[in-house]
Amino acid sequence: MKLGTLILFYLLAAFSPLVLVWALGAEPRPLRQELASGLGMLAFSMILVEFILSGRFKRVSNGVGMDVTMRIHQLMARTALAFALVHPFLYQGTLVGGPRPWDRDRQLTLTTDFSDLASGIAAYVLLPSLVALAIGRRHLDYKYETWRLMHGIGALLIALLLLHHTVYAGRYGAQPAMTWFWLAMTGVAVGSLLFVYCVVPLRQRSRPWRVTSVKQRTPLQWELTVAPEGHGGLAYKAGQFVWLNVGHSAFSMGENPFSISSAPAAGPEVSLLIKELGDFTRTVGQIPVQTCAYLDGPYGNLSVEGRGEPGVALIAGGVGLAPLLGILRQMRLTDDPRQRRLVYGNRVEEQIACRAELEQEDHVFVLSEPTGDWAGERGMIDAALLDRTFTSGEFRSWVFVLCGPKVMLDVVEDHLIARGTPAHRILSERFNYD
Incomplete structure (x- = not known):
């Protein structure tokens, strides 16, 4: 997938609920209220697309590059956060003064039933926290695996809370066509999460690797080599990278991305040059030969294969x-x-x-x-x-x-x-x- 195609896909997916609302022909309201609803729906759809963007799908990352994909993921997550934070303040004019009875025609967009609003309030608090923790991850004193688990669970919880809030507290979300749309879109997002954390590990279990050598290249750098066990190995291009899980279950969060330093032409063994920087990398030199490992990949487009430059x-x-x-x-x-x-x-x-x-x-x-x-x-x-x-x-x-x-x-x-x-x-x- 090329960058232009990825951006087009993102825009189409993010704006699809607004297009569907327009096609359904709901009775228009004042601009401020329509803008509030639009920003809320746009924020929710962008958050759901983020699941796919960050889901380590090779068709996406290998065409555009994982670093570009993740940069777009970061920028769009912060944009969605801004939309979500502004969204409720635009409703102020509909709720000031006088009694606020149940809105039978859903013209106010917001219900006065706190149980319907509570899910949106919870997501409103959790979303900034999730983004802030992601931005400050490198400065916080906890393991990468812990952050990754927290990030995944947090994102899933926010998606489910927003689904409830959109369907039960939103004027447009209560329409049957929109309810099914949000259910389908949330299902795809959650499915991408299950793919990464369940389907991929299941595949890895049937394709284990064994550590064959750990060589020290500098005082703080090691080259770890693994060989396939019972399968043909990894079809990769020189310059790509993999997620390495060594010494743990295939379902463990203990995996980290490392670039491949070996050449495909050298045979089925795969080598990774690793510098001591964090909790896992500081233990690489202690990994025994024959330790079981799993590889997820290859990813990335840092390859000169097939290029015509001299x-x-x-x-x-x-x-x-x-x-x-x-x-x-x-x-x-x-x-x-x-x-x-x-x-x-x-x-x-x-x-x-x-x-x-x-x-x-x-x-x-x-x-x-x-x-x-x-x-x-x-x-x-x-x-x-x-x-x-x-x-x-x-x-x-x-x-x-x-x-x-x-x-x-x-x-x-x-x-x-x-x-x-x-x-x-x-x-x-x-x-x-x-």
């Missing part, structure tokens, strides 16, 4: 080397005739992973805190370094593959555009989106 520029920062290492290995094993050049940045010399292997390539190592005897490039991967490394012709004709910290990616992407590199020749993968 050269491939690989620009990595830190552990961003992982997918680019897979691309280098694949090009080497398949005797790829395209030129290739690696620019690899780290803080200190000891952080250069797989150094002996990379030194066989056309490479540029960059250190931000080098020692006095360092003979390579010093500083950051910036515009000046890129100009020293690539010619004007290479900027215009090569494909540039980037992976690393956001600051590095922003600098490199901006300079590539300035030097005439077409956007479709810049492939990047970000670690975070805020």
Whole structure:
């Protein structure tokens, strides 16, 4: 799926309840009330579409890129939150002064029955909390697996609360056609959640893997290799990534995304370059050989397979080397005739992973805190370094593959555009989106 197709699908799905309401021809009300209802319905439909957008569906993420998909997910979730927060305040004019009897013709849109309003009030409180926890996740002191479980349960609870509120407290939601529409849309959203947490693990149980080696590449980086057990392995492209679950049940929340550092041409074993950053990654070096593992993937579109550019520029920062290492290995094993050049940045010399292997390539190592005897490039991967490394012709004709910290990616992407590199020749993968 291309980005334009994804955006079109999102807009069609999000605005479909408004189109259906218009088609049903309900009696119009004052603009303020119609706007309130419209924002409420739009917020609900956007929240339901978010389930599918974040559901790790390969047809979506592999065409657009998981980082782009998740960025859209974040932006749209915050937009839905804004619509939801504004929505009830636009009803003030319908509820001021005098008695508020049951609205037989549903012209007020809101009922005075608190049981019908309570679900909306609960969702109104939970939704900002869910978004705030997602934004601040990296600064909170709890495990990724805990946050993921809380996020999934919270999103499911909000969807069910909004379904009840929309059908029982809304003027339009009570119409039979709209009730069935919301039931169907909520069913699809919840179904996508069940697919990720139930169907995918069931498939994984029949396709287990075993850890065959754990090799230390730098003081804080390990390359973990797994082999398929009783099946043919994983059909992937160099540069993609998987969700790794090692040492747990297939239904465990203990899975994390890691880029594949091995090459498809090397055989069925899959290697992952992992840096010690969190609770699980700090234990990678202690994982025994023959430990059972499960892989969900492949995901991502950071691949140069089938492209026609004469050269491939690989620009990595830190552990961003992982997918680019897979691309280098694949090009080497398949005797790829395209030129290739690696620019690899780290803080200190000891952080250069797989150094002996990379030194066989056309490479540029960059250190931000080098020692006095360092003979390579010093500083950051910036515009000046890129100009020293690539010619004007290479900027215009090569494909540039980037992976690393956001600051590095922003600098490199901006300079590539300035030097005439077409956007479709810049492939990047970000670690975070805020």
